[in-house]
Amino acid sequence: MLEPSILAASLIHGLANGAVYALVALGLSLVYGVLHIINFAHGALLMAALYAVYFLVERVGLDPYAAIPILVPAAGVVGYLLHRYVVAKASRGREEAVLLVTLGVALVLENLALALFRSDTRTIETGWAFEMVAVGPALLPAAKLAAAAGALVAVLALWAVVRATDLGRAIRAVAKEREAARLVGIDVDHVFALAFAIGTATLGAAACLLLPTYYVSPQVGHGFVLIAFTIVVLGGMGSFWGAFWGGLLIGVVESLGGLFLGESLGQIGIFAIFIATLLLRPTGLFGRAV
Amino acid sequence: MNRPAIFSRSSLSRRHLLAGTAFGAAALAAPAILRAQPAPVKIGLLHPVTGFLAFSGQQCREGALLAIEAINAAGGIKSLGGAKLEPVLGDAQSKPEVGAAEVEKMNEAGVAAIVGAYASAISLATTQSAARYGIPHIVDVGVSDQIVQRGLTNTFRFCPGYGVIAKIAIDNLVALNDAAGKPARTVAIVHEESLFGTGTAQLLQKELPARGFEVVEVAKHANPTRDFTNVVLKLKALAPDIVIPANYYNEYVLLARTMRQQGVRPKAIYSVLGGAASSFKFVKEFPDDAAYIMDCNHWYDPRKAEALELRRKAEAKGLYYTYEVFLAHEAVRLLADALERAGSASRERIVEALATSSWDGHFMPYGPTRFVNGQNEGARPVNTQVLNGTIEVIFPAEFASARPVFPMPRA
Amino acid sequence: MRSLPAIGFFALAALPLPWLTSSGTVLNLATMVLLFATLGQAWNLLGGMAGQFSFGHAAFFGTGAYATAIAQIRFGLDAWSGFALAILAAVAMGALVGFASFRFRLRGSYFALVTLAFAEVARILANSLEITGAGVGLLLPLAPGLDRLQFADKAGYYWFALVLCTGGLVLASLVRESRLGARLAAVRENEEAARALGVDAFAVKMQAILLSAGLAGAVGAFYTQLFLYLDPHIAFGPQVSVEALLGPIVGGTASLWGPVLGAAVLQLLGEASRALTGGATGANLVAYGIVLVLIVRFFPDGIIGMGRARAADARGVTG
Incomplete structure (x- = not known):
């Protein structure tokens, strides 16, 4: 029953989904690469950004894509403050403490959303939800293609920032040699918070690109946290291009796993690759760190 | 000057008297009410x-x-x-x-x-x-x-419980199909992976073949499922006459929308305990996706x-x-x-x-x-169908508010 | 066995609780504290003593929980054999996870993530396999009796949990005061140095994960006996892994009593936040999250640590 056309269509869909996953994972990769912390609040921050897009679309009447220039800096500021005044203050840089703090932040954000917005699933009506584009044998929603393109732009932008700006140089210095960076006069705490801010800012963009094809509810982040971690590891922690390729790979693995094993058992493919990569090539399959 | 004073005084006293009576009555009655007010x-x-x-x-x-x-x-x-x-x-x-x-x-x-x-x-x-x-x-x-x-x-x-629901769902499906001249023979079940979806799907899968239907696909999916394209691509290839979803609201909405995006249009979408199929929220927010969807679910007697x-x-x-x-x-x-x-x-x-x-x-x-x-x-459950932007009861006959539209019209 | 008197005192002091209170809430709360204290103790054998941070203790908890349920439902065994099998099955799971990750020398966040992935694989498999009842789960028949390890009243379960928790404490203190404990501490503080001194780091870490998994499996089996129903999310969900590590970290990983104290504090915090915020949806968990952050802020070495000095002291004892 598996005709080649289904297989090809499934592959293409997997790539498109994978690009969206990569977009969600980018920020996590930066945070992981620079700060060496496991940020459990990533999913909750994505959720908060999705709500922000939702309200900008529904209450202000903005187009979700027009919200990108608003949401990216706003999310960045939130990320900076969150790291500087909550995560860093409470954890003092210790790994297990960061874990607990980000877990606490996630709990607070999720349940604040529950208290403020109730648990209803919310979606936006865009008018072009059913604009389909034929890509080879696959029919892709235009919004999903836009999200995939956005992921590519985001990777390029982040890569440019980290490679070609003073901030990027500072981030790389801090990621490699924390103490040495401090000695040459880099404000390490500030750079850490900036890295966290950039990581959160990418979630702002991700939310704008994701919402037209998805939904938001207080729990929505859960569906993306594990997959984002997987992508970060596959790509090599801290590598943007790695995250991008890792995302595509995961998208394809998920798609083919679903096709051959069913959508429930098929999820096992993602974790099988994850475990194999961790065991055999823990530095990741692609790219190198920032 | 006197008269108004007297008048006002008398009126005052009158008011006092009235107030006093009311107060007195209330005061007398209060303990009785307290006594009569039983513990919640x-x-x-x-x-x-x-x-x-x-x-x-x-x-x-x-x-x-x-x-x-x-x-x-x-x-x-x-x-x-x-x-x-x-x-x-x-x-x-x-x-x-x-x-x-x-x-x-x-x-x-x-x-x-x-x-x-x-x-x-x-x-x-x-x-x-x-x-x-x-x-x-x-x-x-x-x-x-x-x-x-x-x-x-x-x-x-x-x-x-889902035992009764699955049984009645199948009875009504058979009745629906017979009344339309048996246009449907093949069925695909799409269900969520936890207790209610899996349990319901197992019952349907066992019972449907005995009632003349061929189950061509049983697709189980996780909660949340981020994308339903795979499931829908398979449905497209298998082209079952009837798609039976049994899942929660979010996944149901994604599934229905993906089916429409990919142009998959079976003769019926016949949910059993469909998370969104008989939800006014779904009908209001996505009237086009919801149109003609049938559901066998908990429902009130609209009479x-x-x-x-x-x-x-x-x-x-x-x-x-x-x-x-x-x-x-x-x-x-x-x-x-x-x-x-x-x-x-x-x-x-x-x-x-x-x-x-x-x-x-x-x-x-x-x-x-x-x-x-x-x-x-x-x-027992009731069968509903989304018709003209609202949810109508199509089974049981004694309080059906509309006749079922089956097979659903080609868009 | 320097800790033995303290453990004995703890067990004796906790023993009469069911006679002192008729409150089901108190007894239930105490049972849950003991359950999570033991799960935390299991996590701490690996995470605290050996410094191998696991995010996947659900893999061991769930294996134990399912093993006894399967033994009783599918194979008609009694609950005691089921309990023993649960521990064995969890140890086997520990061997698998440990061998794979320690063989390839995974450490730090890499080890954490690989354990998380193993737990997810277990969850997905439980969701699909016939023997675990797939998504429908497994329900043990309700039939109180000692051979079925089911108790008609709360007190029975409380004492059962107390035995488990005491057993966990004895196990942990034996490890702490043995040569294994010293080696674990050496590996935790500096694995390269430990290797240079002739410590077989792989063997030491394997022993830690086997003990840890076995104890977590026993807790899983206890959960099955208590609630009689399992599904893949209950047994292998990520929330179990989080609960396993939350207690020890909050209470203090350096001490034998850290996991117990942490479990007590977290359970009480959960209760208090609910009582204080009333019925407002989600407000209790917002409060819980805030206090969690504050605890980390003000008790960096766990509540029992209170300051670096005592933590260093405790390390000195084990090292």
């Missing part, structure tokens, strides 16, 4: 209002609270001298062990009975804990039939004015009138009826009253209640 009956409302089941849990809680409000406004429990119902709220946090812990607290708060706990997994834990104290526990939604098959004498379920009145009240509170709202509402009213007949808030008496209950004051299409091993035997 505490009712535990135990739902998963946080965590991944938060939406359904909150809907249940709101429905139950609306019922308590209405009962109290109508004078409380008459056989208890107009005793008011007092809700004791509990949050199971979408975890069975937290649900069980809440039962302990409710027991100590002195609840006469518990209504809850929406999910089957949580209800299994809460009914078992409540049984330890003999607390009557009305299960408002949980569809797993295991809940009422464990020999717990305190456990009552007003609504049907009953109370059912429509509750819809108005729920919507006035900004709620969607979903099955959680009216099932929890009616579960509380079932309890109120038992209290009325028991004439006592004692747990044993309520259990007795529930076990022998033959209540027909509800607005569900169940007939008078009759409990066998805690299951209301008359409970």
